[in-house]
Amino acid sequence: MVGIVSDVIADPFEEHRNLLFAVAYRMLGTAADAEDAVQDAWLRWSAGDRSGVADPKAYLVRITTNVALDRLRSAQARRETYVGPWLPEPLLTSPDVAEDAELSESVSMAMLVVLETLSPLERAVFVLKEVFGFPYAEIGEALDRSEVSVRQLGTRARKHVEARRPRFEAGGAERREATDRFMDAVLGGDINRLMEVLAPDVALWTDGGGKVRAALRPIHGADKVGRWLTAITGRPYAGVEPADMRIRRVYINGEPALVVDGPDGPLSTVTVDVDADGRVHGIHLVANPDKLRSVAGGRELPL
Template identity: 60%
Template sequence: MTQPQQAGPDQLAFQQYRTLLFSVAYRVLGTAADAEDAVQETWLKWSSADRAQVADPKAYLTRIVTNVAMEQLRSTRRQRETYVGPWLPEPILTGPDTADDVATADSVSMALLVVLETLTPLERAVFVLKEVFAFSYVEIAQAVERSEAAVRQAALRARAHVQARRPRFAADRARQRDVTERFFAATTGGDINTLMELLSPDVTLWTDGGGKVRQALKPVVGLETVARWFAALGSVTYQGIEPGQMRAELTSVNGGPGVVFRGPDRVIATLTFDFDEQGRISTLHNVANPDKLRAVTEGTRHELC
């Protein structure tokens, strides 16, 4: 973002809420690149606004970024209808502050973002502002430019939809990290027996290649099938890269433990996990579309609120 060296009051106010703006936009859009575009457009609108008429910069900026994100989402939804294979959100690297805050980490998890994809743009924006950022219905109505009654109805629909598709379990973060580390070791060692111990009986693997790289076009379901898929990673060529040339590292992705796979000159894929009530891996999201790996490739860790 190009800005003068001397920050004026308008820039200081914008920078104060920049993390909030990105956090809202990313959850509404599901892609870091589009979220950054929404923040950039918010800056342009903010810099040309008559700020003498702005009583609450936070509310004003949130309204701008929310509406920009909703409009972008309406546009990208049409593009996603012709997407090759499952469409998964764009993964981002997150810092320890995000991982340590259970509520924040859950709200930016790949599993929840996938569920949010099934909401309408209005429902998604209302859910994010209400459930994640605890905005009042009056504040949300102003932000999305709808009546308070319409917002309450959208919130009710969104909450019911998410609860039906995203069961919540007590988050034992230490258990999740331990299972992820054991899964990582078993995968790199081709240990199918350990993999089968760590996976839920009805585990599902979702892969997103976007038609750019070869991936499964339908979800891979079942304990033995998924276990064999990952046990083979250390012995087969993947995306033209020999096993000896591939590196895998444990890191924090979307607020939780994840794996980044790298080749000699590029990031190949990311892997994130969702867990069942017993702490076993119930869902895996594998993003391999190179267009969605730019933020991870750049190595930027996003601070979220």
């Protein structure tokens, strides 16, 4: 009797789905947009003639990048009329990510905010080259640009990001301790203690999207940030009384973070950037309910 062996051929799209989402998320800044881009890429992959595809991974990244580029161009116009600062959608990550400085920086809220200041093409080149290590020649093929052109885009994007990028001098444990000190000071309502935690040039961004109470522009300086934070502590928020709020410590976008929960789900997430002295020099507070769905569902960012 001859046995029949069935070879299971892996689906290249499913094999690389997490990579495609990771690329699209860094390009677009929201899970919903990234998922839509990956879905569009799947439709093109399924409907196209793949007989001449020698490298499915590169081909799929090319499709996803171009779909994300189209979406990013239209998204940028919408974000210009966004109410208040626009922040990326927070996504949960595992604690291990925070220990990898390069990886955690590449997906941090601060880095994604910096990427928002690049042109769509610059952002695509930076993400593919600096984050995922694709060679310029391959990026040029993906974007239908010459290698010389994408090198120029990459150089310009890298200089721009270098001038504005977050600096993760502190390790994962130090950032966790700083986050704990920051939260204890905020909850204690002690402005003097909070001032000890904040760097003099600290900046606070709050994203309510016009749907919940939030500052309509970034707040700069330890005094102003400290007073704003102590002013909102102990007050009802989004119709939820302080007694009904719970705070849990998590990791978001590769950083130690906090989630403020109400009876019906998350009310906000808070991530902080920590300088070499262990003080908080950047705070990103996301309270737009539309951007808290992934955190509410426990979704983790694939890396």
